[in-house]
Amino acid sequence: MAETTSVAHSILAPVAALAESVSDFKKRQKLACTGPFENLHRETKGVFPTLHLIQGAKFDVTSMMSQNFQVSHSFSWGASQQPPSYHFSAGYQAKKYLLHGQVDDQGNLSARGNYFWAYAPSTPALPHLEPHAHTEHQYDPNLPPHPTDAPVDPAASAAAAPAAQTPPTPPPFTKPSLTSKFQAQLTNTPGQSMVQYEHDWVGETCAINLKAINPNPLDAPAARTVGGPSTSTTGIFSVSGLQSITSSVSVGAEWVYTRLRPGAGESNTTVAVKWAPSSPGPVPAPPSLPAGFPSPYMPTNPADPHQVFAASYALSQGVAQASYWRRLNQRLEVAADVQMLITPNSVAGGPGRREGIASVGFKLDTVYATMRGMLDTMGRVSAVLEERMAPGLSFQVCGEIDYSKGGGGVGKVGLGFTLEA
Numbered sequence: 001m002a003e004t005t006s007v008a009h010s011i012l013a014p015v016a017a018l019a020e021s022v023s024d025f026k027k028r029q030k031l032a033c034t035g036p037f038e039n040l041h042r043e044t045k046g047v048f049p050t051l052h053l054i055q056g057a058k059f060d061v062t063s064m065m066s067q068n069f070q071v072s073h074s075f076s077w078g079a080s081q082q083p084p085s086y087h088f089s090a091g092y093q094a095k096k097y098l099l100h101g102q103v104d105d106q107g108n109l110s111a112r113g114n115y116f117w118a119y120a121p122s123t124p125a126l127p128h129l130e131p132h133a134h135t136e137h138q139y140d141p142n143l144p145p146h147p148t149d150a151p152v153d154p155a156a157s158a159a160a161a162p163a164a165q166t167p168p169t170p171p172p173f174t175k176p177s178l179t180s181k182f183q184a185q186l187t188n189t190p191g192q193s194m195v196q197y198e199h200d201w202v203g204e205t206c207a208i209n210l211k212a213i214n215p216n217p218l219d220a221p222a223a224r225t226v227g228g229p230s231t232s233t234t235g236i237f238s239v240s241g242l243q244s245i246t247s248s249v250s251v252g253a254e255w256v257y258t259r260l261r262p263g264a265g266e267s268n269t270t271v272a273v274k275w276a277p278s279s280p281g282p283v284p285a286p287p288s289l290p291a292g293f294p295s296p297y298m299p300t301n302p303a304d305p306h307q308v309f310a311a312s313y314a315l316s317q318g319v320a321q322a323s324y325w326r327r328l329n330q331r332l333e334v335a336a337d338v339q340m341l342i343t344p345n346s347v348a349g350g351p352g353r354r355e356g357i358a359s360v361g362f363k364l365d366t367v368y369a370t371m372r373g374m375l376d377t378m379g380r381v382s383a384v385l386e387e388r389m390a391p392g393l394s395f396q397v398c399g400e401i402d403y404s405k406g407g408g409g410v411g412k413v414g415l416g417f418t419l420e421a
Contacts, residue, residue, distance in 0.1 A: 030278075031205040034250045037240035038209065040272055040310045043325035047335040047363040049372035049384035053398050054414030055079040062420045068093055110185045117178035177202045206243040212236070219262050232262035248277040272312035276305040286331045300330065318343040318353075333363040379403035392420040 035042070045051065056078025064070050069092045077084035089102035098114040181198035199210045215235035236259075242252035252272045259265035283300050311322040323337040340356040361374035373383040382400040389395055396416035403409040 030247045031244040032247070033202055033205055033207055034242060034244060034274055034276055036200060036202070036207040036209050037242045037252050037254050037272065040242070040252075040274060040312060041321065041323045041337070043308050043333075044310075044323040044335040044337050044361075047325060047333050047372065048337070048359065048361045048374045049382050049398065050374070052372060052384045052386075052396070053382060053400060053412075054396065054416045055082075055412050056414055058414070058416040060416070060418045062418075064420070106188060108185070108187045110183075112181070112183040114182075115180045117180065206241060208241045209239070211238045211240075234259050234262060236260075242272070242274070248275055250274040250276070266316075268314055268316045270312055270314045272310065274311075275309040277307065279304060279306050283327060284329045286329050300327075317341075331365045334361070335363075336360045379409070394418045 054076075056076060058074065058076045060072065060074045062070060062072045070090070072087075072089045072091075074087040074089070075084075076082075076086075086105040087102055088104075089100065091098070091100040093099075096116050098116075099111075100113070101109070101111040103109050179200040179202075181196075181200065183196040183198070184194070186193050194214050197212045197215070201208045213236040215233070215237070217233045219232050219234040236256065238254060238256040240252065240254035242250050244250045250273070252274070254270040254272070255267065256270075257265060257267045279302060282302050283306065307324070307326040309322070309324045311320070313320045318341060320340045320342065321338070323335065325333065325335040327333050337359045338356065339358075341353055343352045345352045357377055359374055359376040361372065364371045368389075369385065369387045371383070371385050373381075375381050380400060380402045382398070384396065384398040386394055386396045394417070396414075396418070398414045398416075399411065401409045401411045
């Protein structure tokens with residue numbers, strides 16, 4: 001018995017020593033998880049107006065039935081390529097799970113659910129915050145200085161009136177470290193229904209994601225051979241991960257295996273790198289604010305980086321993407337994105353392709369509005385303006401002009417209203 005214990009100790013001791021060395025290295029390098037692989041270009045997407053464009057008109061109404069339950073109604077009409085539509089959705093969120101469902105006027109149904117198995121003890125990031133802050137006094141350059149905004153004598157500060165309230169510091173955000181996700185979509189169009197299973201694991205220095213779309217382990221092969229299996233697995237399966245190697249650099253990869261029919265499968269691997277240096281200090285206030293005036297904008301997390309560079313390359317497809325995002329101050333963010341398709345010459349595929357598109361954009365926040373703009377090398381110019389007219393009521397106007405279509409360009413205009421009650 002003693003010999004068995006000694007052998008086990010001799011085998012496990014090097015493993016424990018290696019694990020302790022890795023842990024010490026992480027602490028010395030101050031490594032932190034930069035998020036999942038799918039959020040590699042998240043900062044750039046948040047600046048560009050692409051996800052906020054509306055064609056025609058859209059009206060959204062959201063009702064908070066309780067602290068955890070809400071329902072939404074969405075109406076859209078006036079789009080040249082889409083008929084008028086109506087969507088009804090409902091969502092319920094608790095501490096351990098989230099449920100959301102949606103149905104439209106055509107009978108198409110979608111549902112998703114998340115279950116949070118555990119929560120990380122640290123708070124490496126804050127949730128997305130609206131740029132405006134609800135304070136009792138907002139700075140207005142057209143008005144005279146507020147009495148509480150003027151500089152006061154330190155000796156008389158105790159007897160002076162209390163200073164104007166600064167925007168409150170947002171509460172810490174607890175990020176789930178282990179999450180299981182389910183998503184389904186049922187449509188009347190044949191072949192468009194789907195089901196997706198996903199599992200996210202977020203550690204102290206890395207994030208791993210497992211995903212399966214329309215998995216079917218009992219699909220019948222197209223041509224069964226003698227003595228071969230009677231079933232075959234089909235679907236889309238992916239594994240991705242992002243690991244921090246220094247305090248500023250993370251590397252990762254994603255492997256996707258697509259098998260839509262039995263006996264016909266292909267795989268693709270994407271490698272990526274992300275550079276997000278630590279912040280040298282708090283985000284500076286807008287230069288338009290006079291000295292002594294408090295900033296009316298919600299403060300950002302000092303631990304968040306002020307600039308992010310991310311690049312990815314799909315090996316088998318020859319698709320490369322690089323993006324750069326930078327926060328200049330509490331109001332202004334800028335971003336640039338480059339996407340390229342590079343394929344070599346081949347006998348089967350013919351001559352290679354060299355194509356690319358570059359985009360630049362900005363996001364500007366004011367106390368009651370947010371503006372996004374973008375310009376790309378294909379001749380497209382787009383902009384979105386969201387005005388917060390009152391608490392719970394916002395108005396959105398957007399437009400896009402595509403000069404590559406000729407004839408002076410083809411334009412699109414959209415209007416939207418959002419009401420929360």
